[in-house]
Amino acid sequence: MADPSTYRPAPGAIPTSPGVYRFRDEHGRVIYVGKAKSLRPRLSSYFQDLANLHPRTATMVTTAASVEWTVVGTEVEALQLEYSWIKEFDPRFNVKYRDDKSYPELAVTLNEEFPRVQVMRGAHKKGVRYFGPYGHAWAIRETVDLLLRVFPVRTCSNGVFKRAQQVGRPCLLGYIGKCAAPCVGKVSAAEHRELAEEFCDFMAGRTGNYLRRLEEQMGEAAAELEYEKAARLRDDIEALKRAMEKNAVVLADGTDADLLALAEDELEAAVQIFHVRGGRVRGQRGWVTDKVEDVDTAALVEHALQQLYGSGSESVPREVLVPALPEPVGPAQEWLSGLRGAQVDLRVPQRGDKKDLMATVERNAQQALALHKTKRASDLTTRSRALQEIADALELDSVPLRIECFDISHLQGEDVVASMVVFEDGLARKGEYRRFQIKGFEGQDDVRSMHEVISRRFRRYLQEREQTGEWAVPEDSDETDGPRTDDGRPKRFAYPPQLLVVDGGQPQVAAAQRALDELGIDDVALCGLAKRLEEVWLPGEDDPVVLPRSSEGLYLLQRVRDEAHRFAISYQRSKRTKRLTTGGLDAVPGLGQTRRTALLKHFGSLKKLRAATVEEICEVPGIGRRTAETVVTALSSRTPAAFAVNTATGEIMEDAVPGGTTDESLASTESGEPK
Structure with a gap:
């Protein structure tokens, strides 16, 4: 562990200009990249007393062995340089994006003599018209397959196109009417380009005039008794309508916007983006972020904007709607406007359809985060590693296969309740949850409430153990259910946990330990999880146990604590009602x-x-x-x-x-x- 004072820059050596700075470790690897409007106060903030720094920041400055900086002219330049360096060095203490893949888009190569419709990924090319992105390539192909009936633009590769020109015979799509076959001269280059431009207009949302024109042509054909032509036009109209249904109309026609929403906890955040073009949702994408550094929602939004638009693969629309504005908002908005080449409106929607759609994007982010947590929790190897990490950190004799967590909830001292949740083998056992009413006193005294609820839970445990006697499984028995009541139901309170977790710090842990001591219970491990800094407190210890941010053990403890908090709040709300x-x-x-x-x-x-x-x-x-x-x-x-x-x-x-x-x-x- 390095001492930050050994590499602290000399007084006055740091400029006050905007710039980007890099912390390097003893091996010269970049471990953190940051930007600042003024380098001197920002860098000086890292070299204060370690006790005043956030634990993650303290870990970073003690891991680093040197710091360097680059002065730039404006905050916009600093934003661009910071993104470039994060992508180049992948610093371990910066925000980590798990999903960095490029999403497929529908592209029309208007820069070619015979434009082609195709699925493309990666950076945008000059002269190519893009629509999307889409979540899956098959979604693009379904839409294109419907539209080719009306706009028979070529979709073949250049090799196939040249081969057809040589042999004078079109491919299968040319025979079935889903390609105008410019390769064999069925249409001229100008006529084919007109088809491609009509295809682009339709994808851009200008659908009303084209549909009306087709309906008029259908009516004229029927009036002239050309029923086959009218039927073909009718089928074309239905195909276009089905293609439009794949992108629900959510905003006014002509609206181009990206909506970005977040769902986060202390360890991770899920980012979701909806791409609205021509008033329709044309694509959706998202990723999960490890909150390696201490960032708030506004900072996460800034990082997400860098990730989304920094590589140049994503076009910037007229509006970018976010849940919180970066601080300050000016540089980010100027940077986006520079990328687009026109003014970009970066704002938080306050009312109307855009706010309603933002709520939908936020729900998707919440579901993505919940799904990510579910997948992570369902892995047996991960759960086993988490339990072993907890046992090692708390110096337990064995892994805590049964964990019980307690939380207190009240509303300004009224309707005081407590919850007990149970996790066995790293999974929630909801059938064994308990809830407690605390009416012996009122007031915001979580310590006293914690003492009472722990006493009541383990008093029941002692009573049931006395009634059933010490229970043990015979060596030749497969019985694993434990003590049971007269009606055959298991006595849940007769199971002691291997680990008792309380939501809180030193005071709550001391109250729980006092309750255990009063009842003479000395075979149950105890710890507390303080929510603000995610510190693990042990009885009688002056300093907490700080688990690594990447620790599966910390993730499991946090999940147990959050479940106890949710269960307590739901009960407290029902009592308040x-x-x-x-x-x-x-x-x-x-x-x-x-x-x-x-x-x-x-x-x-x-x-x-x-x-x-x-x-x-x-x-x-x-x-x-x-x-x-x-x-x-x-x-x-x-x-x-x-x-x-x-x-x-x-x-x-x-x-x-x-x-x-x-x-x-x-x-x-x-x-x-x-x-």
């Missing part, structure tokens, strides 16, 4: 659940029911005058008691957990959401 719909119907004498439900369905809300007269209440089926008078009296005189209304069914649900100390078993859906 109940509390917001409290009233007094459950305290009305002689009013059962069926008639309570009927009253709420009829009036729509408790407020309207309170304002109703006896006669109006009598109109509800099943409610007599005496009952209506009782309801009016009760609602006007009694203190509201707790009840909740299921907004989906109108069912009134009692919030009747006595004493607030009952541990609730999860009755889960497939998604793990509490019922």
Whole structure:
């Protein structure tokens, strides 16, 4: 580990001009590339006390052995040079893009005497018209196959074209009418170019006039009794309409824009881009990013723009819509305008169709990130490595095959709840999740709440172990289910975890350890995961355990913690919904659940029911005058008691957990959401 002070530039040696800097390690390899509007303050920020730096930044400056910089004239030049160096050196501490492949596009070679329609990848060539990109090459071929019926432009290679010219015989497409066969002189070069230009106009979105012209020609042919020609034109119109259906109309005609959205967590981010041309989504692409450096959403957007347009393979449209603007936005917008050769509007959509489409792009990014995490979690080798890394980092005797994680959730000290999630062999066991109500006290005291919930969970564990006795599997037995209740259901709390994880830092870990000590439990490993810096805290330790960013063990711990957080929040929200719909119907004498439900369905809300007269209440089926008078009296005189209304069914649900100390078993859906 190098000392940054050994290679810190002398005072005053760093210029204040815009520029790009590179950190190199002891072997001379570039490990980080960055840009700055002013080099001096930016570079000076790296050479402060390591305790004040972000852990990832501290790791970078202690890995580096030297720093150098290049002065440029403007921030735009710095942006371009930074991208070039990142692509050239692939620094380990810069953002990593996993998917760097080029996407296929539909190209029309207008720079040739006989233009050709083909699928192309890579950098754009001068004189070639591009449409896309598309997610798959087959999507382009399907569209082209439909359009060739109306625009029979050649699709053959130059070799095939020259061979047909030599033998004087067209290829199969020329015989079946899907090529105008300019190779044998069926159409002239000018006529063939006109076909290619009409093809480009249609792909660019100018479809209305052409369809109307075909419909007029079809009508004229039918009027002149040329039914075969009319039928052919009808089929051409249907083919064009099917090709248009493959690109849904989402914005106004003539709109050219790229929409970029992100879905991110502390470790990774998924980027999704929709390419809209002529008001239609012409293509989609995306990649997954390792957040190796400490970046916010605006910085990720800037990196994504560099990745998308920096190589020159992607055309820049008139509008680029993003979830957050780079800071500052001027250089990025000027750079994009320079690439396009015209003004580019880089902005965040605020309303209307563009904002709605941006929400769709964001949903795709979220799904891509979830799919990536699912694929990563489903790999047995990866899970085994993650568990082994956790065991090594925490110095455990064996890998933690069962991990339990606890999280506390509340809203400004009200409706305090806790969650317990279980992972076995690196996979979630949603049937063993638990949720806890904490009503012994109110307030924003996560430490005290954590102590209570850990005590309750392991008190149950000790009780069930005493009832069933020490359970062990005979050597000659295949039984693996453990202790069971009288009805044959397994006693889940009788299973102790090998590792107990709490969401939080030193205070939460100390509270959990205190609860374990009070119960005399000393065979369960404990750690806490602090969300801000992803540090792993152990009981009684002054310094955290920092796992590498590429560690599968850290990824697994984060996934366990995030699942506990999600489960706790979902339960807390359900309790808050109940509390917001409290009233007094459950305290009305002689009013059962069926008639309570009927009253709420009829009036729509408790407020309207309170304002109703006896006669109006009598109109509800099943409610007599005496009952209506009782309801009016009760609602006007009694203190509201707790009840909740299921907004989906109108069912009134009692919030009747006595004493607030009952541990609730999860009755889960497939998604793990509490019922």
